[in-house]
Amino acid sequence: MAYSFPEEVLEHVFSFLSSDKDRNSVSLVCKSWYEIERWCRRRIFVGNCYAVSPSLMIRRFPEVRSVELKGKPHFADFNLVPEGWGAYVHPWIVAMSRSYPWLEEIRLKRMVITDDSLELISKSFKNFKVLVLSSCDGFTTDGLASIAANCRNIRELDLGESEVEDLSGHWLSHFPDSCTSLVSLNLACLASEISFLALERLVARSPNLRTLRINRAVPLEKLPNLLRRASQLIEFGTGAYSADVRSDVFSNLTEAFSGCKQLKGLSGFWDVVPAYLPAIYPVCSRLTSLNLSYATSQNPDLGKLISQCHNLQRLWVLDYIEDIGLEELAANCKDLQELRVFPSDPFAPEPNATLTEQGLVAVSDGCPKLQSVLYFCRQMTNAALVTIARNRPNMIRFRLCIIEPRSPDYLTLGPLDAGFGAIVENCKELRRLSLSGLLTDRVFEYIGTHAKKLEMLSIAFAGDSDLGLHHVLSGCESLRKLEIRDCPFGDKALLANAAKLETMRSLWMSSCSVSFGACKLLAQKIPRLNVEVIDERGPPDTRPESCPVEKLYIYRTVAGPRFDTPGFVWTMDEDTAVRLS
């Protein structure tokens, strides 16, 4: 390109680069590419909303159409992040409302969004199309009403697993009659009744609707009304899947499902009445995705259903599936890529379903494309893990949650180091790993040595000493997110590997042994980190410096310390040390 290459053509070339990574590389090539790229960047992903400020983002990328932000650390899903910690999206919305009039898409995960923010969105962006709120909270159905009423071109409204305060089911009626653009509507998380009539009419006038997930409150008998008006659906989430057993309801339902010739994914299924399960048999063979994680159905109904889904690629299910059901899965669903087995009753002292390590071994054996696993169980052995590892070297995500902390290999009574070691050694493309069971520092040595592509690691109740953490921080070259709870990791490993932290998105440590003094030191060593001490016992300087902090959240940032910390969060900075020591 020695001679001038026209900018528009270069922009056109960039438009074919889909990954953020490639766009980032392009922007770092030279001055002119940097400039061209920043003006034509249309989509931004911010993995940690506190890593950069809205003004920085806006200044660099003036023509953005789609923004994705993530807020609270992942362990917020397990209630480890106290209420009020942060992740408020409002400042972002305000800034974008001023600078991105053509913004079309906002996707948020684990953020707090208020009705005010929703209203601002609905009024500021004339061409707004997509709103996805995964695991968000802070808003009510009033906010949804503004979106419905004002976003003329809304295509996607997905409330994910958010917590919404249900003030009224009538917000759905705020979609004007002229709104016919909906492609995706996910209301599954709403607790109370929605206006069914409004929903029905909305569905009827949305010819492009491909995804519809209704909430539990919509009764089973009403499903055919929806399905008949939306036979083009690709993904459907039912409401409560229960009703008095009546043949007319059953045949209506079966007929309605049969009419959906393009249906590929099903979810919902609260309160399943087994007699109604066969109503979906007509669509089973087309299904690629099945989410039964709320379905309390058991074998043999469950197994029978699943065994008809020969094209299944993704299955989320409760442990009611048991080893037997998983064996059937392994035998029938050869395209399976992702399996998630959730506990039906994690707090029960005794297992309420015969789900053991055998089920997972069977699936790993029978499903050659299996690459993503989330498995809650009560027992595991090294032998099983080794088998799984050898069966599935193509594993990318492996999250094993043995419910009781520090459970050993139930046959040998030893730690599960060798088993997980086999996983990281054989599965060279492993990107995500969650550990559980009895584990010593040894497992971390294996991880540090072999898990070179590992990006996210979750550790709980594991390890013996700082050496464990040191192995991970010094060995895992691709590590981006590390979350740790209840492990005997202290200051040494952290401080010795302080520089590593700036190469990662974030580190969470709770109920470990990191001292307040070390937190301060860390903040001094690496200025571009926010070191947040989260401690509900009160200010950390009222306790000795050697006292471990309750929770620690460290993340790299170019935005400096945040200003919205609640009373139980302290951001360490270089001055703190001077003032307090």
Add this chain to the structure above:
Amino acid sequence: MSGGPMAIVKPEMKSYIWLQTADGSIQQVEQEVAMYCPVICREVAQNSTGSSKNNAVVLPERVNAAVLGLILDFCRFHQVTGRSNKERKIFDEKYIRLDTQKLCELASAADSLQLKPVVDLTSRALARVIEGKTPEEIRETFHLPDDLTEEEKLEPLRNMTDDPRIRLLNRLYAKKRKELNERKKLKNVEVEEQQRVDERSVDDLLSFINGGDGDSKGVRETKNKKKTRGRKEQARNNSPNNEAGNCNKESSCLASGCLNGDISDVSSPSRNSKLQNSASATFPSKLDFDDFDMDDELDPVMQEKIDREVEDFARRLNCDWPEILSLAPERRLGPISMNGNGSLKRCTAGVDRG
């Protein structure tokens, strides 16, 4: 025929359009092929050019004879109406198998001729060339300059090499600079500072520096720390090339954190102290130093002296000096020339004399 109306098409004769490329060469091309290009089509229709050699359609600058050939190959194939989509696709896939340079030329030419299908094909192909490459690799492939400043680079940080010698060096430089600044502030024109000889060996120093990893409580705010804190607001990351620089930040922090505030006494790093304790303005990484203008007035003689001392110190450390310094990227070269090897000159002078 002279200029004016286009050549009359006789059914049994093909008619041709005359095209002139940027390099002056003129060729005739079958009419239906040439007219597949919107720009040529427009020229012929609106301005009645192309009917003779003297009245050739002058093609845009970016279209030379060679690339015109490629363009016409495309037009010649696709202007035939009978072809199936599959045929066209197969042709396109083969057509686009060109080296990067050719792809760029073709994209550029097609753009100027408004031949969108070729622009699309070449753009996609170029995107595939770019996919998965690092910025350096992309630069190499397209022969682009490495002209971004630190401020503009927002690269993710690489894992750092924890070379204690680098840390030591960085710390020492930082100290020297600080001292120089302080002296300047006092408007002290004294050229030589009194030597504070440190009798300790390098090894002693290194172990002193590397000992104590987190138990130290004393916090000494060095000037460097203040500067790095001021940096926070700037969207700036260390270039992966600048590992020396990264080590500097870490080392300055280590200095304050680990050494219990005694480092100010270890002003002269070297044992038999050929190194003066004058601040060095020469340092591989400028990342941690705010005021690049600070050393603008540094006496060149002094500068040279310092550089020599540093070089000597490096030799005494027995480290691979060029190798370490070559970790720092090539920056704007300062005006000061140096004895010593080229890499030293490049790096030390390159910090904008900061």
